[in-house]
Amino acid sequence: MALLDTPLCDFGWQAPDFTLSDAHGKIHTMSEHMGENCLLIAFICNHCPYVKTIAHRLATDTDELIANGINVLAVMSNDYRDYAEDSPENMIKFAAQHGFNFPYLVDETQEVGKAYGAICTPDFFGLNKKGELQYRGRLDNGAMGSSPSELANRDRELFNAMMQVGKTGEGPRQQNASMGCSIKWS
Numbered sequence: 329m330a331l332l333d334t335p336l337c338d339f340g341w342q343a344p345d346f347t348l349s350d351a352h353g354k355i356h357t358m359s360e361h362m363g364e365n366c367l368l369i370a371f372i373c374n375h376c377p378y379v380k381t382i383a384h385r386l387a388t389d390t391d392e393l394i395a396n397g398i399n400v401l402a403v404m405s406n407d408y409r410d411y412a413e414d415s416p417e418n419m420i421k422f423a424a425q426h427g428f429n430f431p432y433l434v435d436e437t438q439e440v441g442k443a444y445g446a447i448c449t450p451d452f453f454g455l456n457k458k459g460e461l462q463y464r465g466r467l468d469n470g471a472m473g474s475s476p477s478e479l480a481n482r483d484r485e486l487f488n489a490m491m492q493v494g495k496t497g498e499g500p501r502q503q504n505a506s507m508g509c510s511i512k513w514s
Contacts, residue, residue, distance in 0.1 A: 332447050334451050334464055334505045334506045335445075336464070336503070338461055339460075340461065343453065344444070345459075346358045346439075348403065348436075351416035351432060356433055361431070362399065363397060363398065363457070364457065365396075365457060366455055367398070367401065368399070368401070368453070368455075368490055369400075369403060370400065370402045371404075371405055371441060371448075371449055371450065371451040371453075371511065372386075372404060372432075372450050373511075373512075374413050374419060375406075376508055378448075378509060379450050379508065379509075381470075384427070385468065385470065385482070387429070389468075389487040390428070393487060398494050399430075400430035401433060402430060403435050404432065404433065405435040405438050405442075407514045419432050438513060438514060446511055447511065448506065448510055450466075450467065450506055450508050451508070451511075452464060454490050456493050462489075462498055463489040463499040465485055465503035465505060465506060466486065466505065467506070468484050469483040469485065485503070485504060488500075489503070
């Protein structure tokens, strides 16, 4: 397992539109989810220990973002033929287990992950309403193995950044890279 950090945010990079299906076969187009404020796209998977560690916090933060008019999509770009834990069937279970209330999409051809330059899981792309990149950082300052008491006062970096993007169209200039497992390319 290779541990990787995401690159710094390329402010203003225009995110390419895409159409993917969720694990149930329902079709979703990125531009249709843009909404009035902004859109968060999270590249995640089921088997990554970093994603497993943040999954409940991600669900909590995204529920609050959605309640504030900020849409969320998650994309699974791993080659699930080699990593069966990331299969569509297991995506359904993982999403239910962690209470995801956003579409969790299968990047069957891995074209979306490559078009976005996704590096690891998790890799977050915060877009303003014009589809311009404004955030590419971590979920929060919680570390692997943090206790519940340590996480109680976590700095919700992704949540705060997306709220700022929703209000101003611009993300914070200071961002901390996300880290996680490399995407498993075919």
